Amino acid sequence: MSLLAEHTTTTAADAIERAEVAVLPTGSTEQHGPALALGMDHLAAEAFARTAVDRDDTVVLPTIPVGVSEHHRQFDGTLYVTAETFERYVEETISSLAAHGVRKAVVVNGHGGNSDALRRAARTLRDEETAFAPPWNWWDSVADVADDLFDEEGGHADAMESSLLWHLREDLVDPDALEDAEAGASEAWGESVHGAALGFDTIDFSESGAVGRPTQADPEKGARLFDAGRDQLHALLDWLVDRPLEDCWPSDHK
Structure with missing residues (x-):
C-alpha cells in the first residue's frame, strides 16, 4: 500500500x-456541462495516480x-482559488514531503487551468x-489516441473527457444530457477577434459550458484513453526513478 493518507506514522x-x-x-x-460531474478533473487525476499504489518505489499523496477555475465561476457548483494560492499550496505540499526525504515527484494534473501555476511551482x-516535480497532464499523454478516436478540437467536457469519466x-x-451539452458547446476553446484572444470566461463562448463534441463519447473509448495514459505515466515514473537527483537540478547549480 502506497497511499500516504492510509498509513500510520509508523x-x-x-x-x-x-x-x-x-x-x-x-x-x-468545476462545471463540466450538463452531462459530467463537477469532480471530473480531480477524479481523473486521482484515478491515474492510484495506478501507482502497487509500486514499492512510489508513494501516492492525497x-x-x-x-484555478475562476473562468468557470458563472456556472453553479464551481469552486476555485487564485493561481498564486494554488501554486503555493502545491509547492509547500511537495516541500513538506521533501523534508522527509522524497525529493522527486510527478504532479498528475487533471485541469488545464492549473498548468501555468504548476510549471511555476x-x-x-x-x-x-x-x-524535482514535473507536471503531467493526462490529456497531453494521450493526444494521438484521442485524435484517432474523436473528430473534435475539444477542450472541456468534450468527447475525450466524457469518455474517460464514463469509463471511470x-x-x-x-x-441523456450529452446532446444538450453539445448543442450549447463551442467547437474550440476561447474566442479570437482579429488575432486578439477574447473569451476570458467560459460563458463568453459556450452556453452549456462544454467545448467540443461530447456526443462522440463512449466508455470503451475511455478505457483506451485510460490504458494509454496509465502506460505513459508509468514510463515517466520509471524514468524518474532511474534519474539521479543531481541530474535533476539546473546545470548552473552543479
Missing part, C-alpha cells in the same frame, strides 16, 4: 524510505481537488533544489 516511515518518487494528483471541482522547487465512473455521467 508505516509511513517505511513507505517513504522505500519511495523514490511521490505522485501528487491535482485537479478541480488529491488536491480545487484548482516546479521551477521554484527545482531552482531551490528542494524537489459510469454513475457520474448522464448520457
